[in-house]
Each structure stands twice: as C-alpha cells, then as structure tokens.
Amino acid sequence: MTAPGPTAGRTLAEDDSAALLAEFGIPVAPATRCADPDAAVEAADAIGYPVVAKLVGDAIAHKTERGLVRLSLRDPDAVRDAATALLAASTPADGEVAVLVAPMLRGARELVAGVVRDPQFGPCVMIGLGGVLTEALADVAFVPVPLDALDAAEAIESLTAQALLGPVRGEPAVDRDALTAVLLGLGALAEARPDVVSVDVNPLIVVDGRPVAVDALVEVDA
Amino acid sequence: MSRDLSPLFAPRGVVVVGASSHPGKFGFVALHNLRAAGFAGPVLATNRDGGELLGAPVYPSIDDLPADVDLDLAFVCTPAAANPDVLRACARRGIRAAFIASAGYGEAGEEGRRVQDELVALADELGIVLAGPNGQGVVSTPVGLCAQIVAPYPPRGSIGIASQSGNFVSSFMNLAVATGVGISRAVSAGNAAAVGIADYLEWFADDPETRVGLAYVEGLVDGRDFARRLRAVTERMPVVLVKGGATAGGQRAAASHTGALASDDRVFDGVCRQAGAVRAGSIEEAFEAAATFATQPAPPGGRVAILTTAGGWGVVTADAVHRSSLTLLPLPDDLRAAIDEKLPPRWSRNNPIDFAGAETRDTIPEVLDLVTAHPDVDAVVMLGLGIQSNQARLMREGRYFPDHGLERIVGYHERQDDRFARAAAEASDRTGKPVLIATELAVADPDNAGPAAVRDTGRVCYPSADRAVRALAQLWDDARHRRRRAGGPDAA
Numbered sequence: 001m002t003a004p005g006p007t008a009g010r011t012l013a014e015d016d017s018a019a020l021l022a023e024f025g026i027p028v029a030p031a032t033r034c035a036d037p038d039a040a041v042e043a044a045d046a047i048g049y050p051v052v053a054k055l056v057g058d059a060i061a062h063k064t065e066r067g068l069v070r071l072s073l074r075d076p077d078a079v080r081d082a083a084t085a086l087l088a089a090s091t092p093a094d095g096e097v098a099v100l101v102a103p104m105l106r107g108a109r110e111l112v113a114g115v116v117r118d119p120q121f122g123p124c125v126m127i128g129l130g131g132v133l134t135e136a137l138a139d140v141a142f143v144p145v146p147l148d149a150l151d152a153a154e155a156i157e158s159l160t161a162q163a164l165l166g167p168v169r170g171e172p173a174v175d176r177d178a179l180t181a182v183l184l185g186l187g188a189l190a191e192a193r194p195d196v197v198s199v200d201v202n203p204l205i206v207v208d209g210r211p212v213a214v215d216a217l218v219e220v221d222a
Numbered sequence: 223m224s225r226d227l228s229p230l231f232a233p234r235g236v237v238v239v240g241a242s243s244h245p246g247k248f249g250f251v252a253l254h255n256l257r258a259a260g261f262a263g264p265v266l267a268t269n270r271d272g273g274e275l276l277g278a279p280v281y282p283s284i285d286d287l288p289a290d291v292d293l294d295l296a297f298v299c300t301p302a303a304a305n306p307d308v309l310r311a312c313a314r315r316g317i318r319a320a321f322i323a324s325a326g327y328g329e330a331g332e333e334g335r336r337v338q339d340e341l342v343a344l345a346d347e348l349g350i351v352l353a354g355p356n357g358q359g360v361v362s363t364p365v366g367l368c369a370q371i372v373a374p375y376p377p378r379g380s381i382g383i384a385s386q387s388g389n390f391v392s393s394f395m396n397l398a399v400a401t402g403v404g405i406s407r408a409v410s411a412g413n414a415a416a417v418g419i420a421d422y423l424e425w426f427a428d429d430p431e432t433r434v435g436l437a438y439v440e441g442l443v444d445g446r447d448f449a450r451r452l453r454a455v456t457e458r459m460p461v462v463l464v465k466g467g468a469t470a471g472g473q474r475a476a477a478s479h480t481g482a483l484a485s486d487d488r489v490f491d492g493v494c495r496q497a498g499a500v501r502a503g504s505i506e507e508a509f510e511a512a513a514t515f516a517t518q519p520a521p522p523g524g525r526v527a528i529l530t531t532a533g534g535w536g537v538v539t540a541d542a543v544h545r546s547s548l549t550l551l552p553l554p555d556d557l558r559a560a561i562d563e564k565l566p567p568r569w570s571r572n573n574p575i576d577f578a579g580a581e582t583r584d585t586i587p588e589v590l591d592l593v594t595a596h597p598d599v600d601a602v603v604m605l606g607l608g609i610q611s612n613q614a615r616l617m618r619e620g621r622y623f624p625d626h627g628l629e630r631i632v633g634y635h636e637r638q639d640d641r642f643a644r645a646a647a648e649a650s651d652r653t654g655k656p657v658l659i660a661t662e663l664a665v666a667d668p669d670n671a672g673p674a675a676v677r678d679t680g681r682v683c684y685p686s687a688d689r690a691v692r693a694l695a696q697l698w699d700d701a702r703h704r705r706r707r708a709g710g711p712d713a714a
Contacts, residue, residue, distance in 0.1 A: 114480025118489045120445030126480045142492035
C-alpha cells in the first residue's frame with residue numbers, strides 16, 4: 001500500500017474544502033474558524049460540548065498524522081488548552097493558520113469518499129470504508145465520471161463489507177440514497193472544477209444512517 | 223457506426239503474401255492452416271519462386287494475381303521493409319484488408335514505431351483495413367477462415383475474440399476445443415496499430431454470428447475512449463474482459479488517500495462495472511464466462527436452486543452462492559410438496575435439493591423439470607452427473623466385465639447420465655432459465671457419458687461447482703445491469 005505521494009498541486013484549508021463540498025450538495029459538519037483560544041471557546045460554547053478542535057491552513061494536508069486534531073473536548077478549559085497547543089504546534093511552513101471548532105459527531109461507521117484523476121480513465125469518484133484504517137482495509141470502489149445514480153449505487157453495492165452498510169450497533173442502515181447523492185455531488189464537482197486534482201473526504205461519518213463529511217481535503221492545480 | 227471489418231472476417235478470397243515452402247516458416251504455416259481448415263473461397267499465394275504450394279497456385283507478386291479471382295484479404299508474412307509496397311499492390315488489386323503477421327514494428331523500439339506509424343498512415347490513405355502488425359492471425363468459422371500462424375482451428379460458435387496477445391487467442395480457442403463451445407471470429411490484434419480492441423468489439427456487436435465478446439487488453443492508448451465505446455458495445459452484447467498488467471502500481475501524483483488507493487486494478491474494476499462488462503481474473507475464467515453467455519439464457523433473477531445427489535456437494539455450492547451476488551432460494555412450500563410426491567421422505571426437503579440417494583429411474587429428470595419450471599426459481603445448478611457412469615467405467619475396465627450382469631448395468635448407467643444431461647438442456651431451453659451442470663468428471667474423465675452428453679448439447683460442463691456459480695453470477699450481474707438500466711424491477 002502506497003502512502004499519499006508528493007502533491008501535484010496545492011491543498012485548500014479544511015474549511016475552504018468543506019465549503020466547496022457543500023456547494024455540490026455534500027453534507028458537511030458545521031465548523032467555525034477561530035483566530036485564537038478565546039474565539040475557540042466562544043465558538044465551542046455556541047456549538048455545545050463536546051467539540052473537536054483542529055489546526056487549519058492552506059498548507060496543512062494530513063492533520064491526523066501530525067497530531068493536529070483534538071477530539072472530545074468537554075469543557076471550555078479543554079478547548080482553550082487544545083487551541084493554545086494547536087496554534088503552538090504550527091510551523092512557519094504552514095503559513096496562515098487558525099483553529100477550527102466543530103461539533104463532535106459520533107457514528108460507529110466511518111466511510112471514505114473522494115475524487116482522483118486517473119491518467120488512463122480520467123476523473124473517478126471513490127467510495128469505501130474509511131477512517132484511519134482506510135488504506136489497510138482497501139475496501140473501496142471507483143466510478144469514472146460522469147456517473148449516474150445507478151453507477152453510484154452499483155459502486156456502493158460492490159464494496160465487500162456490505163454488512164457495515166446495514167444496521168450496526170443500534171444505528172440504522174446507511175441511507176443509500178444519501179450516500180449515492182454524495183457520490184453524484186463529487187462527480188459533479190469533478191466535472192465542474194477541472195482544476196481540482198483530488199478530493200479526500202475522510203472520514204465521512206455515518207450519523208443516524210446519514211453520511212456527513214467531518215474532514216475534507218481538496219487539492220487544486222498549483 | 224462501427225468500422226467495416228467484413229473484408230477481414232468474411233473475405234471472398236485470400237492471398238498469402240510471402241508464402242514459404244519451408245514447413246517451419248510462418249509463410250508456410252499460414253497457407254497450410256488456411257487450406258487445411260477448408261476455407262470456402264479461393265486461396266492464392268505469392269513468393270519469388272512461383273509454382274504451387276499445398277495445391278495453391280503461387281504468383282511472383284500481387285500484381286501477377288489473376289484478375290478474375292475475388293480477393294479481399296492479404297495475409298502478409300513478408301519482412302517489414304517490403305510491406306509498404308505490398309499494401310500499395312493490394313490497393314491496386316482491390317484487396318481491402320491486410321493482416322500483417324510480420325514483426326519489427328512498434329514492439330521493436332523507436333525505429334519500429336516510426337515504421338509502424340508510416341504503415342498505418344499508408345493504409346489509411348489507401349483505404350485498407352490494417353490488422354496487426356506483429357499479430358498471429360484471424361479466424362472466422364462461418365466462412366471456414368483459419369488465416370493464422372498458430373493452432374488450433376476452433377469449432378464454430380458465437381464467441382467473438384479480440385486479443386492484444388496472440389497466444390491468448392490460442393488459449394481461448396484451445397478451451398473452445400476442450401469444452402466444445404465454439405468461436406465465431408477470433409483475431410490477434412498484434413500491436414493494434416490501426417484497428418484496436420474497441421474496433422473489433424464494435425464490429426462483433428453488429429455481427430449476427432457473434433453473441434458475446436471476449437477480449438484480452440493491455441496497454442490501452444486512450445482509456446476514456448475505450449471506456450465510452452465499451453459501454454456502447456455492452457448495450458448490444460455481453461463483453462468479457464481480461465486485463466494484463468492490471469496490478470502495476472499507478473503513478474498518480476496526488477496528496478490524497480483517494481489517489482493512493484486508485485490502483486490501475488481498482489480503477490479498471492470501476493470502468494468495467496460502469497460499462498457493464500464482465501471482468502475476469504484469468505484466461506480460464508474469462509473463457510468460461512464467455513462460454514456461459516454463449517450457451518445459457520439470461521436468468522430472470524438471481525434466485526438459485528441447487529440439485530444434488532449427495533449432501534457435501536450441495537453444501538459447498540450453497541456456500542459459493544452465498545459468497546456471490548446470487549441468492550439461495552428458500553424452497554417454496556408448493557415445490558416441496560410437489561417433490562414429496564416424487565421422492566421418499568429422506569430427501570433434504572430444502573434447498574439444496576439433496577436426493578440423498580432416494581432417486582429412482584425417472585426421479586432426476588422429473589424433479590429437474592419441476593424445479594426449473596417453478597416461477598420462483600431463476601436458475602439451477604445441478605451436481606452429481608456422471609457418478610454412476612464413473613462406477614460403470616470401473617466395471618467396464620475390471621476383470622469381471624461383461625459377466626455378472628455388468629454389461630447391462632454399465633449400459634443402463636451410461637444411458638441414464640446421458641439422459642440427465644439432455645434433460646437439463648431441454649429444461650433450460652423450455653423455460654428460458656440457466657441450468658448449469660458441474661462435476662470434476664468434466665476434466666477427470668471427459669469421456670464419461672455425463673460430461674460427454676453435456677458437451678453434445680452445446681453447453682459447458684463446469685469442472686467445479688465454484689466455477690459454475692461464478693459463471694452464473696456473471697450471467698446474473700450482466701442481466702441485472704441491463705434490467706436496471708432499462709428501468710426494470712431491480713433499479714437501485
């Protein structure tokens with residue numbers, strides 16, 4: 001399994017990436033961009049606890065690997081400490097950074113979706129099992145763009161771990177129409193934005209059966 | 223509108239250019255195979271010596287060929303350097319297609335590629351269909367054409383083969399010989415310089431002799447164009463693909479996990495799924511899938527009934543069904559009651575329908591008919607064929623034959639297995655549902671009366687239940703893909 005390679009373009013900050021996904025109808029978790037720890041606490045108070053805090057910036061691509069995501073922050077002190085630590089962890093290479101505060105969404109299932117431009121077959125949309133084990137599991141399927149709802153549904157159907165899309169641990173089955181809509185949205189994005197080199201939506205958490213993007217990384221031509 | 227390849231696959235006459243009198247040379251083998259397979263039209267040859275070879279008149283050049291013979295195809299064995307002049311002479315003579323067996327083109331480095339590009343440009347200018355170069359030949363059974371430098375000449379059938387490896391054309395045709403499921407057209411695309419796999423598949427889709435396309439691809443030049451054309455072809459005919467080099471790592475410069483996961487293999491899977499083409503993992507699997515499309519009707523649904531004369535076979539076959547896109551039909555009450563009329567109570571009374579040795583002379587065909595005709599059954603897998611004939615063989619070859627009543631019982635068992643195989647084909651024909659027979663005797667003892675009769679009905683005797691179930695699932699995936707896109711009941 002290969003790790004993500006050197007970038008061919010530049011990455012958008014997480015909130016800018018999420019905004020682009022939302023333009024194409026993909027459900028994204030709401031998030032507030034905060035310049036300092038006080039603003040982060042204010043945002044967390046407004047959202048309600050627990051929350052997630054992440055460091056964002058155009059040049060920050062793989063937050064988890066760098067420890068730039070703090071989960072399950074339960075009170076203002078935890079948010080303040082996390083925001084302070086995240087800002088301190090930034091390096092000059094990260095450019096302009098901020099702290100993103102978002103609700104802590106919970107779901108037993110994490111999916112992954114994305115867009116890639118294949119050198120042979122052009123833009124393709126991906127769907128698969130996500131989270132930190134995505135690449136080890138490699139239970140993913142691709143569909144060339146343009147795609148229709150049947151193409152998307154058949155890609156979802158082709159995943160090996162179908163049981164994970166059914167009812168799991170007290171959670172309802174994944175809403176396949178909603179998941180299909182995510183793939184169609186990514187396909188539309190790939191068609192409308194030829195400058196987009198790749199999109200990673202990982203994880204795409206299933207909350208009460210419906211997929212919600214809680215992290216996104218869009219890479220565009222430099 | 224597909225490119226007109228009829229001069230290649232249905233020529234009125236053929237000339238072997240560069241025929242040789244040395245039986246080890248391609249120029250001899252090609253002429254031999256053309257003559258030996260009994261091509262109906264005239265077969266002429268050219269070389270510097272003239273005279274006659276294998277009964278074919280030999281002329282010094284294409285320009286010397288008699289004017290009153292209709293020739294559409296030149297099979298070219300001359301060195302690459304001679305071939306531009308050969309093409310020009312073909313055009314003067316009204317020959318509309320050239321199969322270039324000669325090597326020394328795109329496969330042979332930069333200079334070869336340049337020579338190949340020039341040949342393609344010349345053929346375009348002359349309006350000649352250029353197949354190859356560096357190909358092994360073309361086969362077309364409806365006209366008895368075996369214009370190739372390899373064996374075998376396959377039985378006639380409805381599978382159309384196009385391959386970027388000539389050896390795999392031979393492999394597919396060997397499997398056609400072994401199973402008895404025949405070929406309509408087969409072509410080794412060679413370097414596919416002018417006519418590519420998609421061109422061949424498009425022509426097959428329009429060809430009334432071809433029911434299913436079977437292709438081996440590697441190194442596609444324009445993947446998106448191929449995917450688009452493949453999709454249009456599969457709307458008209460099922461296509462089975464094997465791809466070489468599919469496990470090579472992609473070189474995608476992307477910062478994303480999506481990019482890292484987008485191997486050639488997975489992307490090609492997606493291309494085939496979207497296009498509705500069956501992607502096979504091996505040459506044998508690909509042939510078996512194509513042979514199944516060629517010989518079984520499309521299932522009306524994915525619910526399978528398993529018929530077996532022994533428990534273990536049914537169990538593993540049910541497991542294979544569970545692992546596939548098919549479903550094991552819970553035995554309907556009315557069908558159970560109907561089978562109860564035919565069998566004593568020790569049968570399984572469930573699906574798999576296990577006779578548990580309770581069958582008598584007519585039970586198997588009768589139950590097979592009941593099961594196949596039931597409206598909830600979409601397809602049947604039948605196991606255990608040939609088991610009695612296997613015992614019969616041991617008796618026939620043993621020291622007590624033909625005494626002790628052995629001759630009579632051996633004949634009975636062989637007639638019964640023959641009858642069961644035919645009953646399966648008839649039930650399938652009558653109901654329009656697939657009925658697949660699986661037994662390792664298909665390879666362990668192809669002459670066993672069971673597998674022999676399956677071949678005689680024109681169908682595949684699958685060497686294992688796993689392989690039968692896999693082929694049936696491919697049949698169902700294809701049928702479901704079509705049905706959904708037609709807005710049918712399985713529309714997702």
